[in-house]
Amino acid sequence: MxxxxxxxxxxxxxxxxxxxxxxxxxxxxxxxxxxxxxxxxxxxxxxxxxxxxxxxxxxxxxxxxxxxxxxxxxxxxxPGPDRIEPLADHPGASWQVLSYQRQLEVKSEQVEDALRRIGKLDGFELEPIIPAVEEWRYRNKLEYSFGVEEDGTLCCGFHAPGSWSRILPMDDCLLASEASNRIRETALDVCREMELGAYDRRTHEGLLRNLVVREGRR
Structure with a gap:
């Protein structure tokens, strides 16, 4: 180095x-x-x-x-002037260190760059992005993976960034509603009580791979 x-x-x-x-x-x-x-x-x-x-x-x-x-x-x-403290302590929300207004501006800039510089398009005016009603707990479907914590306890969460085998446990997913979180927690408790094992992506042994929670919303 x-x-x-x-x-x-x-x-x-x-x-x-x-x-x-x-x-x-x-x-x-x-x-x-x-x-x-x-x-x-x-x-x-x-x-x-x-x-x-x-x-x-x-x-x-x-x-x-x-x-x-x-x-x-x-x-x-x-730190940059638009950097803020993150709320979520789990993967899946990499843009959360930017203020929401700045997120919208950056995404708009990326779309315009893709159309003008890459797509070679011109003669248009990009309309502003319609902001989300809720900045958090907006996902109606989430897919989690099963894994094991360092002490061998079954966990259910997201892959660690850059890892295909390590699963990070989570207490509260801020992308999901509180009801959706309770479903994940209940499913994990039941699997632990039944002593079901997580699928090991290196040895190809074990049973539990993924948990998909879908929530109907209007």
């Missing part, structure tokens, strides 16, 4: 393991932050997970390609 000089014009190459300080300029489709660094006379894009526009972060490059690199944040030096 190397610390690269940050003065413009001094850096000529980005390598895996490099650590550098960047300012996040925008969000890419999928939610990763976009930073740009100067490599000689050209601009090189780095996608940084878990960041939002305006963040000044120290990062470590985890993947390098000809046209771009990917990185993980090491230290938040200065």
């Amino acid at each position: 190397t610390d690269q000089p940050t003065a413009e014009g001094e850096r000529t190459r980005i390598n895996r393991g490099d650590r550098l300080e960047v300012r996040i300029e925008a969000l890419a489709n999928g939610g990763k932050g976009i930073a740009r660094v100067a490599l000689g006379d050209r601009s090189y894009v780095i996608f940084v997970r878990d960041t939002v526009p305006g963040d000044l972060v120290r990062i470590e490059v985890t993947k390098r390609k000809r046209a771009f690199a990917e990185a993980r944040p090491l230290e938040m030096i200065e």
